[in-house]
Amino acid sequence: xxxxxxxxxxxxxxxAAYLLYNNTKVSIPKGAKxxxxxxxxxxxxxxxxxxxxxxxxxxxxSNVSATYSLDEDGxxxxxxxxxDTRKYRWKESVGKAALVNGGDDGRLKVxxxxxxxxxxxxxxxxxxxxxxxxxxxxxNYIWILSRTRTIPEDIKNRFLALAAGLGYDTGALIWTRHxxxxx
Numbered sequence: 001x002x003x004x005x006x007x008x009x010x011x012x013x014x015x016a017a018y019l020l021y022n023n024t025k026v027s028i029p030k031g032a033k034x035x036x037x038x039x040x041x042x043x044x045x046x047x048x049x050x051x052x053x054x055x056x057x058x059x060x061x062s063n064v065s066a067t068y069s070l071d072e073d074g075x076x077x078x079x080x081x082x083x084d085t086r087k088y089r090w091k092e093s094v095g096k097a098a099l100v101n102g103g104d105d106g107r108l109k110v111x112x113x114x115x116x117x118x119x120x121x122x123x124x125x126x127x128x129x130x131x132x133x134x135x136x137x138x139x140n141y142i143w144i145l146s147r148t149r150t151i152p153e154d155i156k157n158r159f160l161a162l163a164a165g166l167g168y169d170t171g172a173l174i175w176t177r178h179x180x181x182x183x
Contacts (some may be wrong), residue, residue: 008022026100026109026119027137031166032119036105042129043106043122044068047145049082050156051173055141057093057112060086063175066145068097078110083179124162126155133159139167149178 030035049064058064061082069077069128076097084091095112097120106122118141124133132145144151144159164170 009130025137026117027109028107028119028121028123029135029137029139029166032121032135034106034123035125036103038099038104038106038122038174039129040099041070043125043132044070045147046078047132047147048149048178050146050151051175052143053141053168053172054174057125058082058174060084061091063179064176076108080112080113108115123166124159131155131159133162135163135168139169142168142173144173 031114032126046065046067049066052058052064053074062085064080064082066081067079069079071077078095078097080093080095082091083089091110095110097110099108100109100119106125108120108122109117110120119135119137121135124130125131131149132143134143134145136142142163144156160170
């Protein structure tokens with residue numbers, strides 16, 4: 001009996017380790033390349049979501065923004081906010097981020113749930129760090145961001161062409177509403 005429990009315990013531990021590894025694996029979509037060099041200091045501050053591929057944590061959200069800040073230890077705090085249009089209230093999620101492998105390219109890993117990280121890859125950004133195209137781990141996650149609630153048409157078209165060229169379904173993008181009357 002003890003031998004069976006030992007084998008079951010080892011199998012359960014191996015399965016847990018496998019799940020933890022897969023849920024903390026940070027990757028970048030095939031063919032995508034993070035910008036380099038990446039100035040993390042310039043990236044700090046508030047970004048407004050212009051468009052995204054929808055996923056469960058952002059269903060029904062408008063007025064979405066993300067604020068990045070560095071603490072004295074160099075750790076990155078991520079504060080995401082959005083207005084839930086079905087429940088008529090603000091939704092907020094605070095997490096942490098770090099540069100992948102401490103590199104100087106635009107690859108970050110972001111976590112909103114303990115040890116579980118996802119890829120957050122800046123694959124295009126303008127030279128003044130006003131507009132960014134961010135890819136997730138795979139072709140299910142992409143965001144168009146701006147320092148303001150709008151984006152110039154030429155930048156938008158540049159980002160859409162890059163995303164489509166990588167295989168993203170740009171026709172499925174959710175264009176985020178930013179209502180001025182919601183504080």
